[in-house]
Amino acid sequence: MFETVLIANRGEIAVRVIRTLRRLGVRAVAVHTAADAGARHTTDADVSVEVPGYLDIEAIVAAALATGAQAVHPGYGFLAENPAFARRCAEAGLAFAGPPPEAIEAMGDKIRAKATVAAAGVPVVPGGAEPADDLAEAAARVGFPVLVKPSAGGGGKGMVVVREAAELPGAVESARRTARAAFGDGTLLIERFVENPRHIEIQILADGHGGAVHLGERECSLQRRHQKIIEEAPSPFLTPQVRERMGGAAVEAARAVGYAGAGTVEFIVDGTTGEYHFMEMNTRLQVEHPVTELVTGLDLVELQLRVAAGEPLPFGQDEVRLTGHAVEARVYAEDPARSFLPTGGPLLVLREPDSGARGDHATVRVDSGIAEGGVVGGGFDPMLSKVIAWAPDRAGALRALSDALAETVILGLTTNIPFLRALLTHPEVRAGTLDTGLVERRLADLVPPAVPPRDVLAAAALAFHDGLAPAGPADPWQVPDGWRVGEHAWTTWRLAPRGGDTTRVEVRGVPRSGAAVRIGDWTAAARLDTRGDREALVTLDGVARRYSLAADGDSVWLGAGGAAWNVARHLLGDPGDRERQGGAGDGVVRSPMPGTVLVVKAAPGDTVAEGQPLLIVEAMKMEHTVTAPVGGVVTELPVRAGAQVEMDAVLAVVKEGEQA
Incomplete structure (x- = not known):
C-alpha cells in the first residue's frame, strides 16, 4: 500500500477518501483553491496544498510530487475521467487510482463506447450520433420521443428529452451549449427515449491481472433533471437471473476496453418488459457507491488503491455476497419549489445524523463535505452530503433513511431535505414501482408549500417579539411586549418567506412568561423557552415543538424535522415596512438563482412577447432560460453576458403593452 496519496478533488468525496486513507494508515494530501481555503476536506487531510484550480493538471501533479505522494x-468529477490527467500522472511516476487512459477514452466518448460494447455483444439503445449522423434524420428514424445528450461527460448535464420534431432545434442548441461549457466538446448523440424506463447500473471491479467481477446493481430511477437523487441496492425490480445476465454484460463491457479499477456500467431497463440496453460506462467511483459498500461489506476506495498498487482482486465472483438493503439520499442546495434551481448561502447551523447502528438492526452513514461556518456558492455541484441507511430489508432501510434526514439541520440556505422525505414515503416508492419520470409526475405531491406552516410563522413571530432574532434591543424598555396601562396590547408583525407574500401575525404579552399569538381568526396561548442561542422550544395551546434557530440579517431561520424556513420580518409602521418590489405581473425580471449570465437575447428598446427568452443564467453547470413575464418593451437590461448575479437580482424590466 502507498504511504502518501493525494486526492485531486474537494467536498464530500475528498472527505470520504480521506476516511479510508486514515483507516489504512496512509498520509492524505488535499488540494484546494483560494476560495476553498479552510474547507472541511483541507482540515481533515494531513497536508493541504493550494492550487490555481481543480482542473489544473500541472499544479496538481506538482503538489503530489512536492508532498511525496x-x-x-x-474522486469523481473534475479530472476523474480525463485521460490526459491519467497519462500525466503516469509520466510523473504517480499511480492513478482509476482505469488506464485508453479505457477512459474508449468509454468517455458515448458514441465510441456504444460501438465498443455492441461489438462485445452487449445490447445498446437505438439512435444516432454526430458526425456520422444528422440528428434530425436520426430522430425521425428511431421515432419520437428521443433523448439528446452530449457525447462527452456525464451526470445528466445537457440531456434534453424531445417529444416532437419542432422541439429538436432548441434542444440541440441547449445541449450543445451545455456540452461545450461543461466538457469542452459539443458533439451530440440522440437515442430512443424509453417510456417507463428504469435506470439500473452495475458496479464492476477489475485488476491488472485479468480478474473482473461485478458487485450487483444499484437502482437509480429516482431522478430530477436526469440526475439521481435517491439510489438503492439491490434493485426491487431485478430477479437474480436478470442480475447475473446484466452483471455478466457489464463485465464483458469492461473487459472489452482493458478496464482496471472500479467502474459502473449503466443500463436503461424497460419497466414493463425488463429489456435492458447499455447507456454508458462511468470510468470512476460513483456518487452512489456507498449503497454497494453497505450491502457487500467492501470498501471500494481501498480496492481502487490496491488495484492501483498492482495487487490482484482478493476475491472472485462466487465470493461476492449481497446482504440486506441500502438506500442513499443526496442532500442538495436547491429549491424543489423553484424547479430544483440551485441555492446558496452561509451554513449558519449544521447538525448531521450520527453514523452508526440504530434500532431495528439498521445502520446510518453520512458522507459529508460541509462544515458549520462555511459558505455554499454557485461555482460547484450543489450536492452537500449523502445520507445512507442499511437494514435487513427495504422497508427498514427506507424508514431509517427518512428518520436520519429528519435529524439533519441545515440553516442558512434552502435544501431538498423535505422533498427527499416526501419522496421516500410516497406509496409508489415504498412499493418499488419506480421509473425515471416518477418525480416529474408526482412533483405536486412532493414539493412543500411556499408559505411556511402556521405554527412556524407563530414561532418566528415569538422569536422576533422576544428579541432572539436578530439580537434584541439592549434597552429593556424597548422590548415590544405591547405593555399598556391596564393590559397588554397586540403587536403586529408582517412576516414572509424571503421574497414571498406577507402574513400578519400578532403577538401579545411576553413570550418567555406567557403570551398569545393571533393569525387571522386563529388565536393560541404561547410560550417560548430557549435552549442556548440556537434552539427554542415553542408551545402553542399546550403543544410543544422544538426548533433550531439562527438569525440572518432581518430574517430568522427555523428548522425542524429536516425542514428549514427562512422568515423575514418588520414591524407594521416601521420604516422597514415596505412591499416587496418587483412582484408578479409588474414586468420586473429577476434571477431565479445565484449564477452567471450566460447569454443575453434582448436589448433595451426591443419589443418582446410574453414568454419570449430574454437571458440564460447558468449555475453549477445548469442553464435556466429567463423569459419575459409580459408582452411589451424592454426598458431596462442592467446585466451583460458574463455578469455574476445573486438570486432575485433584477435582470430586466419589461413595460407592458408599450410599442417600440
Missing part, C-alpha cells in the same frame, strides 16, 4: 485518487 506515490498515488493520486481523482
Whole structure:
C-alpha cells in the first residue's frame, strides 16, 4: 500500500477518501483553491496544498510530487475521467487510482463506447450520433420521443428529452451549449427515449491481472433533471437471473476496453418488459457507491488503491455476497419549489445524523463535505452530503433513511431535505414501482408549500417579539411586549418567506412568561423557552415543538424535522415596512438563482412577447432560460453576458403593452 496519496478533488468525496486513507494508515494530501481555503476536506487531510484550480493538471501533479505522494485518487468529477490527467500522472511516476487512459477514452466518448460494447455483444439503445449522423434524420428514424445528450461527460448535464420534431432545434442548441461549457466538446448523440424506463447500473471491479467481477446493481430511477437523487441496492425490480445476465454484460463491457479499477456500467431497463440496453460506462467511483459498500461489506476506495498498487482482486465472483438493503439520499442546495434551481448561502447551523447502528438492526452513514461556518456558492455541484441507511430489508432501510434526514439541520440556505422525505414515503416508492419520470409526475405531491406552516410563522413571530432574532434591543424598555396601562396590547408583525407574500401575525404579552399569538381568526396561548442561542422550544395551546434557530440579517431561520424556513420580518409602521418590489405581473425580471449570465437575447428598446427568452443564467453547470413575464418593451437590461448575479437580482424590466 502507498504511504502518501493525494486526492485531486474537494467536498464530500475528498472527505470520504480521506476516511479510508486514515483507516489504512496512509498520509492524505488535499488540494484546494483560494476560495476553498479552510474547507472541511483541507482540515481533515494531513497536508493541504493550494492550487490555481481543480482542473489544473500541472499544479496538481506538482503538489503530489512536492508532498511525496506515490498515488493520486481523482474522486469523481473534475479530472476523474480525463485521460490526459491519467497519462500525466503516469509520466510523473504517480499511480492513478482509476482505469488506464485508453479505457477512459474508449468509454468517455458515448458514441465510441456504444460501438465498443455492441461489438462485445452487449445490447445498446437505438439512435444516432454526430458526425456520422444528422440528428434530425436520426430522430425521425428511431421515432419520437428521443433523448439528446452530449457525447462527452456525464451526470445528466445537457440531456434534453424531445417529444416532437419542432422541439429538436432548441434542444440541440441547449445541449450543445451545455456540452461545450461543461466538457469542452459539443458533439451530440440522440437515442430512443424509453417510456417507463428504469435506470439500473452495475458496479464492476477489475485488476491488472485479468480478474473482473461485478458487485450487483444499484437502482437509480429516482431522478430530477436526469440526475439521481435517491439510489438503492439491490434493485426491487431485478430477479437474480436478470442480475447475473446484466452483471455478466457489464463485465464483458469492461473487459472489452482493458478496464482496471472500479467502474459502473449503466443500463436503461424497460419497466414493463425488463429489456435492458447499455447507456454508458462511468470510468470512476460513483456518487452512489456507498449503497454497494453497505450491502457487500467492501470498501471500494481501498480496492481502487490496491488495484492501483498492482495487487490482484482478493476475491472472485462466487465470493461476492449481497446482504440486506441500502438506500442513499443526496442532500442538495436547491429549491424543489423553484424547479430544483440551485441555492446558496452561509451554513449558519449544521447538525448531521450520527453514523452508526440504530434500532431495528439498521445502520446510518453520512458522507459529508460541509462544515458549520462555511459558505455554499454557485461555482460547484450543489450536492452537500449523502445520507445512507442499511437494514435487513427495504422497508427498514427506507424508514431509517427518512428518520436520519429528519435529524439533519441545515440553516442558512434552502435544501431538498423535505422533498427527499416526501419522496421516500410516497406509496409508489415504498412499493418499488419506480421509473425515471416518477418525480416529474408526482412533483405536486412532493414539493412543500411556499408559505411556511402556521405554527412556524407563530414561532418566528415569538422569536422576533422576544428579541432572539436578530439580537434584541439592549434597552429593556424597548422590548415590544405591547405593555399598556391596564393590559397588554397586540403587536403586529408582517412576516414572509424571503421574497414571498406577507402574513400578519400578532403577538401579545411576553413570550418567555406567557403570551398569545393571533393569525387571522386563529388565536393560541404561547410560550417560548430557549435552549442556548440556537434552539427554542415553542408551545402553542399546550403543544410543544422544538426548533433550531439562527438569525440572518432581518430574517430568522427555523428548522425542524429536516425542514428549514427562512422568515423575514418588520414591524407594521416601521420604516422597514415596505412591499416587496418587483412582484408578479409588474414586468420586473429577476434571477431565479445565484449564477452567471450566460447569454443575453434582448436589448433595451426591443419589443418582446410574453414568454419570449430574454437571458440564460447558468449555475453549477445548469442553464435556466429567463423569459419575459409580459408582452411589451424592454426598458431596462442592467446585466451583460458574463455578469455574476445573486438570486432575485433584477435582470430586466419589461413595460407592458408599450410599442417600440
